[in-house]
Amino acid sequence: MSKARLVITALFVEHQTPSEVATRYGVHRSWVYKLKARYETEGDAALEPRSRRPTTSPTAISDHTTDLIVRLRKELSEVGLDAGPDTIAWHLQQHHDVTVSAATISRHLAKAGLVVPEPRKRPKSSYIRFEAQMPNETWQSDFTHYRLSTGHDTEILTWLDDCTRMAIRVTAHHRSPHPSSSPSSVPRSKPLESPPQPSPTTAWYSPSASPASAAKADATASSTNSADCT
Template sequence: MSKARLVITALFVEGQSAAEVARRYGVHRAWVYKLKARYLAEGEAAFEPRSRRPKTSPGATAPATVELVLRLRKQLAEAGLDAGADTIGWHLQHHHQVRLSRATIHRILTRAGAVVPDPGKRPRSSYLRFAADQPNECWQSDFTHYRLRGGRDVEVISWLDDHSRYALSVTAHPRITGPIVVSTFLETVAEYGIPASTLTDNGMVYTTRLSGGKGGRNGLESELRRLNITQKNSRPNHPTTCGKVERFQQTLKKWLRAKPTQPTTIAELQALLEIFVDEYNHRRPHRSLTHRATPATAYTTRPKAGPTTDRTSHTHDRVRTDRLDDTGVVTLRMNGQLHHIGIGRTHARTHVLLLVQDQQIRVVDAATGELLRELTLDPDRDYQPTGRPPGPVPKKNR
């Protein structure tokens, strides 16, 4: 028997007063009066468990925001794009000026039945991830098959920047051959510069190292040697070494399958590929990039690497990630001395990249790629103020 029933029995059957019942059962007298009034009004229903949920929830997500989250989920999924909580949060912040935590978005999707739990799925934290430190430090390439409407098979070759996941070149061909690999590579070099290295599988269009020494170098290997580019190849039967470009191809095919009408010619397929590359590079946040930046932001905001012979060996180059403090200042250690660089209170707590080449410094918004400040560090000053060119303070006229 519950304590509530004991109290009611003592009040109405035994005829005890509220004060006596409170002392007898060690409860507050106000609760006894409240229970008595509830029993008189509701009868036996007074003993049913009551929800402790507050009558109002000022911190609850607004219904319009919930509807927006579900609408974004539907739009992204139908377009064949990633529609997870992180991606939805990025679109909310950048396109709708709404900030929601990943946990809140996930709860909204779960309550609406838009998320199906998969306990057997391997957690992302269990993967060992490797990425180049700079754009053009390494380009990955691979090609994949695609069947046009009508049954004709074609192939799509991709060149992807390892650091930023930026899709440098994605083109469709009847069949990928050695000359096509060389021509697409050189066209990409002409547009984006010479990379420091390449990473591919061991297909004969990329390398002849597993051909038993027959035929010498192929066309791509000869071009890489001519340009002083380091060639790297995955181990046989280890496709995960080139996992970034493999994953890119999965994303591409998912997007193509979501189109209401499939292409019938290579020209139609190429037109779709160009639309996808623009969406992927400029408007789709990438889950593996810092602050879920777009590949275009990650590619354009850092200095580019290049072949060893083209690198400058007389400067100290480095890249730092940091966050401005509450006053809009970031710290940088140079030659053992700590310097404070003012950016402005309007950018307080912004995540930034610091691109440092000796005393030349650029401070970039890590999420948007916006250049917040460019300066030459004055090594004789601790604080590097805004609004004045670096250097010694000019003497006032006397």
């Protein structure tokens, strides 16, 4: 129940005074008197919320100017000239001694249905992000070019788990001056038997090699290092 209805109930059903009602519900006494007079005149319609929109707008353009904007739009379009908001604003100022901003003209053109919506950016709600349901279900890879301080070009290869977004493997590779016919990326659509584990040494392998073979290379390098240490 709205506060206005509670106030009216206290006034006309419980027969409390406006001062008592104002104190009881924590409202101003003048508002209670105003609501009481409105209810006596309009009945239950006085309890409905009313719009707070101002009755006048000093900065609003006249209906004559609005019709003039629409007419200029049609006339310029028919003769094949530019009929954008800036051009219409220039014609209004030069030929009709009326100053209207381009934003106001654009708003009235859209309101009149003379502007075809052409969004410059694709809304984020239209994007569907791919995400695997289970960890290690699908991996994705990507190359990033990076130039070292020595001037050598390298490619950084990153493998990510599509479910957890964990970086499974990140390696750097020398860019070959004579690229072969090998593909630059290998998409995976099936889970691998075991994900590659990080190794203390950097294993250099061809971009066309799979993460599974790279993992085996890491394991071999790790066992070799352990044997050398012993």
